[in-house]
Amino acid sequence: MRVLVVEDSIHLSESVARGLRKSGYAVDVAHDGAAGLWHATSHDYDVIVLDLMLPSMDGLTVLSRIRDAGRQSHVLVLTARDTVDDRVRGLRTGADDYLIKPFAFDELLARVEALVRRRHVAKNPVLSLRGLRVDTAARKVTRDGMPIDLPARQYALLEYFLLHLDTVVSRSDIEAHLYDALVEPMSNVVDATVYALRKQIDRAGEPSFIQTRRGMGYVMTRDAQQDQST
């Protein structure tokens, strides 16, 4: 999942970005309104964490321009202003959620996760498929009750596949949602991550959860028979 953090405080944006990256998100950071708008309209972010008081262009203007550009990324407004008027104004401009500074990082993480689920129309924080179970709130993965310890990137990839069940996702989709702008993804990076993930979640003698569609990408299907037939 790819997140954009638009926050003028360097310390805050860096710590939030670090926490989100450690949680498996691909994170881009912008320190002013103009840069934030450019990022938001140039990439398809799952969630944008947006401060309201920004240099060069205030957060509400950025939000309004993002919506005008037709971007459907979910926006979590982050601000020190806590009056009802401020919140109402933010939500009416197109924000999906609101968080007042100072905040607990876990709460920010939970809200970002909720917005990601909302974007992919999944209300249940637990995603499961044939004994494979991913708790997106606790960020834990189990198979038949046995815990699987996944690195952040592999976890993000698994969550992305589970949120797009029965849908072929291309390598470029994966790159766009799992790698931030600082990483220059190469084609074999995605393949290597898929390979590593398969090793973690598949068992010998059983069909793989992730199927390769040559020339198109990867797919994770609900029906194991369908997997075998393809």
Place this chain on the structure above:
Amino acid sequence: MTAHSIRSKLVKRLSLVLVIVAVTTNTALYFYLRDEILEQYDDSLLTEARAVASVWRPGDDKEQQAAAIIRAFPQLKFDKPNGDYLKVVHRDGSTVLHVPPAADHELERPRNWPTSGRRRSYDLTLPDGRDGRAVVIAVEVSAHGSVPRFEQSEHSLILAEGRQELNETLAHLAWVLVILGAGLTAASICMVVIGVRRGLRPLSDFSESVGRLDADSLDYRFPTDRLPGELRPISTRLNELLGRLQSAFSRERRFTENVAHELRTPLAELRSMIEVAMKWPPEPAELSQHHNSLLEVVKRMSAVVQQLLALLRSDPARLVAAFEPVDLISCLRAAWSSHEHAARRRGVGIAFECPERQMVVADADVLLSLLDNLFGNAAAYATSQTMIKCVVTADDADQNVHFSLANANADLTDEDLGRLEEPFWRKDAARSPGDRSGLGLALVREYATALNVSCRYSKPTQDRFMVELTLLSAQLTSAGSSMGGLPPSAGNRIVHNPTYLGVGNRMARASTTIAEEGQARGLRSGRR
């Protein structure tokens, strides 16, 4: 309607007046009517007495005369129970005739027997015990045939009759007047109540409106056009007061919000950095940078708190400036030295156009704090790669020293000039990197007030911002022992606020406050 309301008092007092007026009027009316009725009664009795007197002849047989009178005047019922009584008296007091003759009675005579005039009426108790009314007249006609007078007559005639009917009439009259008075008074009081209520309705409505005011309704304004003239000045003044209160509340609310915002952002930074570091501890190589970042945030928070404290202490009610001759040029250079490094990093330099030495009358610490904020502002907001111009000129004519600080800044507009001294106001709403909290010029305003210095902001050109101060010159005549234009009795130290004259410990406390602030901010030049 409460007991102490104007309406209640007005109703009570008007009702009391109405009752007094009604009682007085009715009493006066009663006595007037009673006298009128008595006069008519007496006239009627007099007519009857004169009629009887015309029949009576002195010297005739008494019994025959009595019988003749009884026959001639049957309406007087002399021979009936509860009838009238007649008596003719000689001047010497002897009774000449009395009717009815059979009755052994003695009619009361008036206390003062009339010796002059033609008639006398009086009340008496009749021989049969009834209340009566009698008239005494002289009965002998003078030779000229005129109405007889007592002094000319040998005999007087007393005619008395019961006054039961008269008493009943007077009692009836009294009752009518009492009932009428009470009714009219009650009706008048009702009208007073209604009238007072209607008359005072604008006042009660106004009072209710005022009573409903609270901190959340400061935007309410009283409609002055519909109010009576007496209340209009009050409502106008109240509206003005509400306006001032509203702006004061808004200012306080804005200030509180700004303080919250200023502190929330660094708090959010600290919390986020600490929580993320606890969850995913930084690599050993990153620890130093992480700690430095934490320290930087803490320092920024401290600066905000220090400036808030400085703003609180700079309240004119608390700040007492100790005036003395101060070298303005030394203060300027000391204040600039605090910001020179930061300015140089932005490529901002300064050009001083001032004499070697210029003495002014000021409190050195307060002046230094004021200049520190001005230079800090200029260093932070002057356009990069430009020069700040600092000019000091002395005007011997008015003993003033003019100081100006101008820097390039194309962002500020003329409208912004009015908001510069507002706490936490910054052109850029974002809390951009840097240690400027937006309190600098608010502090300048307070310090300028304490120093009694005029401070003016302007934009001489579209892309330049200038601040000008006018200070009082201190011309040294002999080694700084006296100051031009200042009372010698005050010596080198002049208390700005006369309230504190002679209150040494309070002055010392106020000076300490400034000194602490100066030390805390590293701004003291070490001269004091």
